[in-house]
Amino acid sequence: MSKIIIAGGQIIDPANQIDQIGDLFISNGKIVSVLRQPNGFNPDLTIHAEQQIVCPGFVDLSAHFNHSLPHKANIASETHAAANAGITTLCNPPDTLPIIDTVAVVELIADKARHVGKTQVLPIGALTHQLEGKILSNMSSLHNAGCIAFSNAQYPIKNTLVIRRALEYAASNDFLVIIRPEDPWLSTQGCAHEGIIATRYGLPSIPEISELIAINQYLALAELTGCRIHFGQLSSARSVDLIIKARTKNIAVSTDVAIGQLFFSEHDICVFDSNYHVTPPYRTENDKQGLRLSIAAGAINAICSDHRPHNIDAKLGTFQETKPGISSLESLLPLTLKLVADNLLTLTQAIALLSTNPAKVINHDGGTLTVGADADICIFDPKLDWIVASNNWLSLGKNTPYWGQYLQGKVTHTLHQGKVVHQLIDGRNHK
Amino acid sequence: MPTLDNLQLTNDGRLKHFLSIQGLDKTMLTKILDTAESFAGMSAQKVKKYPLLRGKTIVNLFFEHSTRTLTTFNLAANRLSADVLNLNISAQSTSKGESVLDTIHNLEAMHIDMFVVRHATSGSAHFIAQNTKPGVCVINAGDGQHAHPTQALLDMFTIRRLKTNFHTLRVAIIGDILHSRVARSQILALNILGAKEVRVIAPKTLLPAKVEQLGVTVANNIDQGLQNIDVIIMLRLQKERMTGALLPSADEYFQCFGLTKKRVAIANPDAIIMHPGPINRGVEIESTVADGAQSVILQQVSYGIAVRMAIMSILIQSGEHA
Numbered sequence: 001m002s003k004i005i006i007a008g009g010q011i012i013d014p015a016n017q018i019d020q021i022g023d024l025f026i027s028n029g030k031i032v033s034v035l036r037q038p039n040g041f042n043p044d045l046t047i048h049a050e051q052q053i054v055c056p057g058f059v060d061l062s063a064h065f066n067h068s069l070p071h072k073a074n075i076a077s078e079t080h081a082a083a084n085a086g087i088t089t090l091c092n093p094p095d096t097l098p099i100i101d102t103v104a105v106v107e108l109i110a111d112k113a114r115h116v117g118k119t120q121v122l123p124i125g126a127l128t129h130q131l132e133g134k135i136l137s138n139m140s141s142l143h144n145a146g147c148i149a150f151s152n153a154q155y156p157i158k159n160t161l162v163i164r165r166a167l168e169y170a171a172s173n174d175f176l177v178i179i180r181p182e183d184p185w186l187s188t189q190g191c192a193h194e195g196i197i198a199t200r201y202g203l204p205s206i207p208e209i210s211e212l213i214a215i216n217q218y219l220a221l222a223e224l225t226g227c228r229i230h231f232g233q234l235s236s237a238r239s240v241d242l243i244i245k246a247r248t249k250n251i252a253v254s255t256d257v258a259i260g261q262l263f264f265s266e267h268d269i270c271v272f273d274s275n276y277h278v279t280p281p282y283r284t285e286n287d288k289q290g291l292r293l294s295i296a297a298g299a300i301n302a303i304c305s306d307h308r309p310h311n312i313d314a315k316l317g318t319f320q321e322t323k324p325g326i327s328s329l330e331s332l333l334p335l336t337l338k339l340v341a342d343n344l345l346t347l348t349q350a351i352a353l354l355s356t357n358p359a360k361v362i363n364h365d366g367g368t369l370t371v372g373a374d375a376d377i378c379i380f381d382p383k384l385d386w387i388v389a390s391n392n393w394l395s396l397g398k399n400t401p402y403w404g405q406y407l408q409g410k411v412t413h414t415l416h417q418g419k420v421v422h423q424l425i426d427g428r429n430h431k
Numbered sequence: 432m433p434t435l436d437n438l439q440l441t442n443d444g445r446l447k448h449f450l451s452i453q454g455l456d457k458t459m460l461t462k463i464l465d466t467a468e469s470f471a472g473m474s475a476q477k478v479k480k481y482p483l484l485r486g487k488t489i490v491n492l493f494f495e496h497s498t499r500t501l502t503t504f505n506l507a508a509n510r511l512s513a514d515v516l517n518l519n520i521s522a523q524s525t526s527k528g529e530s531v532l533d534t535i536h537n538l539e540a541m542h543i544d545m546f547v548v549r550h551a552t553s554g555s556a557h558f559i560a561q562n563t564k565p566g567v568c569v570i571n572a573g574d575g576q577h578a579h580p581t582q583a584l585l586d587m588f589t590i591r592r593l594k595t596n597f598h599t600l601r602v603a604i605i606g607d608i609l610h611s612r613v614a615r616s617q618i619l620a621l622n623i624l625g626a627k628e629v630r631v632i633a634p635k636t637l638l639p640a641k642v643e644q645l646g647v648t649v650a651n652n653i654d655q656g657l658q659n660i661d662v663i664i665m666l667r668l669q670k671e672r673m674t675g676a677l678l679p680s681a682d683e684y685f686q687c688f689g690l691t692k693k694r695v696a697i698a699n700p701d702a703i704i705m706h707p708g709p710i711n712r713g714v715e716i717e718s719t720v721a722d723g724a725q726s727v728i729l730q731q732v733s734y735g736i737a738v739r740m741a742i743m744s745i746l747i748q749s750g751e752h753a
Contacts, residue, residue, distance in 0.1 A: 199639035200453070202553040202576030202612055207640070271438065272554035316532065318552040320575075 002044060003027045004418065009049025009379060011035065013056060014352035015368035024054055026375040029418030034369055047413055047420075049379050053347070056355040056367050057088025057119075057376035057414060061178075061256050062232055063307040063329060066097040067108060073309035073396040075109065078329065079118035081395035083422035085330045086378030086411035087305075088119050089359070089366050093178075094126040095153035101126035101137045106145040118421045119414075120376075122148045122362070124178060127166050133157035136166055139175055148362045149230070151178035154279060156214065158184050164221055171227035176362060178230045181214035181239070182206075182280065191320040193235075193281040197266040203320060206281050208236045215239050219246045222253060230361055231255040233306050235280035237290020240299050254361045255299075258306030259335050260326055262292050268401070274315045274322035275401040278308075295353065296344040302358035305332045309397020327397030330388075334407035337382055341408075347382075375418040384410040438560055445749040448560045448569040449742050451578040452619035460587065460623055466741035467588050471734065473510075483744045484513035487544040491517045493572070494531070494550040499708055499732060500572050500582070504547050507739035513545075535559055539567060545746065546570070553577035553612075568746040570739075576612050582707050583616030585738040587624060589731050590662055593703055597621070601628040601659050603698070604647075605688060606666030606715055607637045609677075613707045614666060615645070622646040632656035633688070636677040653688050657697040665690055665706045668715045681714050690716045695725060703727045 004026040011034060012019050022035040025043075032038055065078040082090050092109065094100035100109070100123045113121035125147030129135040132155075139150055150170060157163050170177045190206030192198040198205035215231060219242065222229045234240065234257050246253050260278060265288045269276040276282060294300050308325020315322045336354055339345045345353070355378075359367025366376050386392055388402045392410075414422035439448040439455075446459065473479060489508045493501055501517065508515040520534060535546065545568040548556050553575030560569040573579040594600055602621055608614045608631050621629045629647045631638065643649055650656030657663070668684060678684050695704065704716075704726045712718045721728060 194640045196641040196644045199641055200615070200645065202574075202578070202615060204576075205640065272557050317530070318550070318554045318558045318575075320552055320554070 004045045005043040006047045009052045009054035011054045013369035014356045055351045057378045058354040059089040059358040061091045061304040061358045063090045075112045076116045077396045081329045083118040083414045084394045088376035088416045091122045093153045103145040125150045127152045131155040149176040149178050156182045156184040167225040167227035171225045176228045183210040183213045186210035193266045193283040215242050228252040233258045237287045240294040254301040256302040256304045272319040277324050279324040303353045309395050310399045327395045327399045334409040337409040377415040379413040380411045450556045450571045452580045452616050467737040470740045471737040482512045484511035487513045489513045489545045491547045494520045503735040549573045578616045579612040580616045583620045585735040588734045597624040597626045600626050600661045602662040603630045603660045604664045605632040609637045609639045660698040663704045
């Protein structure tokens with residue numbers, strides 16, 4: 001299927017400031033024209049996109065799955081889920097099984113992703129060997145193999161000298177370092193925000209100051225080393241203030257927020273609902289509102305899913321014993337559209353936060369409908385209601401607070417490199 | 432915000448589990464205390480048994496060690512004529528990898544009517560209550576740092592017997608509030624019953640975040656904090672608190688927060704002194720105070736049986752009227 005027309009949709013491409021109803025033309029996996037039909041273009045396939053939005057495929061900066069246990073969420077199941085969600089590029093943090101700290105693992109991921117062929121998977125390399133925070137990883141080799149950035153994920157490095165050296169080494173090669181800001185000493189074994197809810201329920205807690213101290217520490221070291229840094233999955237409104245201030249000093253810093261942080265607060269964990277056990281924890285109502293306003297003001301670069309799929313057993317236990325995280329690839333778009341419905345974002349801004357902006361963070365070519373770019377495209381019906389249930393939720397992780405509930409906005413087609421990798425027919429998924 | 436009511440109360444407000452003081456109202460607490468009052472007299476009688484729970488099977492399922500609480504639950508169930516099984520699970524199934532839920536389901540298959548559960552993680556009693564069959568009651572005998580509601584009610588029972596009116600009372604809770612499920616439940620109960628003031632006294636390292644939002648006033652100095660106090664509740668200080676840099680040493684803690692005769696004199700002259708036990712003599716309380724005239728520590732223990740009988744009988748009766 002080499003030539004495709006996507007006909008009659010509302011084409012929104014934030015990178016090129018396009019918001020217009022018209023046709024999009026694809027040939028040999030690339031976008032060849034937007035709005036104007038090239039001479040002699042005879043399509044092999046016409047996708048009717050009337051009443052729908054046609055936009056760049058989404059780029060998710062943080063989605064977890066493993067690479068060695070096929071019965072748990074894996075690259076095949078989760079890239080199917082990603083295609084179902086309009087996501088065409090997934091960044092995979094290094095704290096998977098096995099840890100992404102060797103070229104072999106990077107190649108394994110690339111091979112598997114190519115074999116499944118649903119979406120692109122971009123590995124984030126471990127910043128230190130085995131994420132132990134002691135020895136630097138082979139960053140250049142990992143970069144050459146395909147790692148788009150480096151991170152110690154949810155294992156904060158304790159030794160400040162190692163952090164400094166890691167940032168210096170990354171800066172020497174202009175590599176991006178992604179930080180999940182958390183002070184390792186202040187967050188020990190916590191499972192909820194240090195506030196009235198953790199106090200009332202007697203839950204071990206993670207204070208807000210843990211995030212703020214880590215951000216201050218990394219900003220100071222980024223200024224010293226000149227390293228490009230990105231803070232992932234912020235949980236505190238005050239974190240954004242620190243980052244805004246740092247930008248005035250020309251520190252190269254970007255940031256994202258996990259979609260759940262814009263909808264939930266510490267109060268949602270009542271009563272001991274393990275669906276809301278996440279790291280970093282949902283914080284106060286003020287934090288949630290502050291993060292929403294920062295998204296609206298453009299202070300946060302991107303929204304990610306922070307997808308953490310789990311088997312049922314992992315969430316079956318007392319709150320603090322369960323594994324943290326939400327399966328959230330497939331709720332990413334509907335929830336982002338809620339921000340539009342809440343008048344926090346325009347539709348174009350919402351799409352930019354899911355595609356153009358995260359692509360820029362990792363210097364990735366995707367996230368646009370520019371002529372010549374890979375045809376990574378999401379087509380969605382913003383008005384279509386659907387119930388979160390097994391028939392339309394492809395992730396192996398069913399751990400979502402939205403299970404059984406209605407969400408609005410459904411992806412009807414996803415194209416990856418010009419190939420239709422997801423198609424919704426009569427409200428059902430066809431793989 | 433969802434409340435705990437849904438889980439421990441039936442739609443018409445009857446008690447189906449006893450998991451936390453939170454979500455219960457003054458009427459319910461008073462009903463339990465009144466019922467306990469009727470059982471309290473019988474301990475002195477020759478025949479100490481009521482047939483209220485005859486034919487019922489109760490399992491005391493303790494995943495965490497206990498002497499006092501287990502013994503009083505055991506006696507309470509026996510005095511209500513129930514068949515009782517005491518299981519110390521910490522040394523059994525869990526060490527073989529069996530989950531709490533599997534343990535519960537296996538026991539349910541043996542037609543158990545009531546579980547009395549103690550577990551080291553917060554929320555475990557709720558988790559078990561959510562996963563038991565309809566008609567099976569769960570009593571929380573202490574879950575992590577969350578709640579110990581029967582202890583709180585036996586403390587309220589003790590206070591009510593000795594002080595009558597909650598509305599004029601200023602109550603001080605002293606010590607490791609941060610890790611104390613007892614303190615959390617006491618604070619809830621005292622506020623529901625209308626205590627004039629609940630004051631927590633501890634160094635900042637032993638107070639949880641936003642503690643004042645629980646409905647307490649805070650003092651970091653015991654000598655100031657004890658002024659005008661009618662009820663002094665001491666909390667046990669776990670030895671391991673020294674290692675987490677929460678406190679410098681047991682000696683310094685005793686110097687700064689230990690209840691001595693001299694300090695008791697700061698409180699109101701008729702103040703009573705309580706402790707949920709087990710006490711650390713010379714760490715949080717001086718022996719002369721623990722054994723002194725104002726101490727009601729042993730009364731608390733004996734009232735514990737009556738209060739637990741009251742809760743068990745109310746739960747079983749709620750189930751029978753369903």
